[in-house]
Amino acid sequence: MRDDGYAAATSRRIATEAGVKQALVYYYFPTMDDLFVEVLRTGAEVSLERMRAALTEDDPLRSLWIINSDTRLSALNTEFMALANHRKAIRAELKAYAERVRDIETAAVTVALRTRGIDLNEYPPVAISMLIAQIARSICNEEAVGVSAGHEQMRALVERYLDRLAGASSTPAS
Amino acid sequence: MRDDGYAAATSRRIATEAGVKQALVYYYFPTMDDLFVEVLRTGAEVSLERMRAALTEDDPLRSLWIINSDTRLSALNTEFMALANHRKAIRAELKAYAERVRDIETAAVTVALRTRGIDLNEYPPVAISMLIAQIARSICNEEAVGVSAGHEQMRALVERYLDRLAGASSTPAS
């Protein structure tokens, strides 16, 4: 799916790569959509666990940035997004996952901003968490198609803010 | 393609919707990939023209934000991204398009920031242009799967900065 797109993730190929015969896929999954949902669900659980661990570290904002800079994860996410756009079951699953991710990330950002004395009304944690996560993902998505213009400057800008926030503590910053 | 995904954009469906027979598709396009590339190329040209026009207006930063908030365009973009991940010809075309977009957007942002007296070293126009465009797109992508958490706060945050920048002129701001 990551390498050749969701359309290439067929029951035959999956079976072959798993070293079994095609019909066996339908013993475990009623339909291919059920399989996709299960892949998403399992991957999501692993991702969420890794995320929870990372976001309790020293520098949660930087962790957030690094976690969302995973090119391989980002490629898979693009496939699921495309799939979700026209398959109800996958859309529902992806929505649920995205919301859990946002909740976890937002909680971590809330703690981080608060301990650094930043006004949470002026910088709503949920917005800051979106900002960091989505920009990291955007860079990955662009890298996947070979675009690199502005990435260095963007990374530098983010790093500058992350440094500023990592250093700050109980001192209001803008 | 937008409604049912790239996998549903088959020669037969395209022919039917165009009111012709399937074989005719192959009279105009050697392969389906050639057709996809042509769709991308044509759409890109239209998009770029619209973008050039919008970015010469009063408030180019806000225009940039609005242009990239088009849900329909964003859905198509997701499909092409997914396609590009495993089809060389489409990846090359999408890369070329993305780079032209970034150039145009960056040029507009450069002018906007400069006339507002903002330090271009501290806020590289290419990074600011990425920031605005990619956050707008991220919101659209999430909306497509039904996620809305944080969108209002994010939009408010962006609007606040856009307002601040629209007001400023020759007065350094952070």
Place this chain on the structure above:
DNA sequence: GTCTATACATAGATAGAC
């Protein structure tokens, strides 16, 4: 559980009439 065999739909693509 895993297999063979197969039904059935639909895809991309081509040949050749008009």
Place this chain on the structure above:
DNA sequence: GTCTATCTATGTATAGAC
């Protein structure tokens, strides 16, 4: 330029033996 007809590959899914 547009059509009918068709080839071939491949997809999802099922039946039934072991």
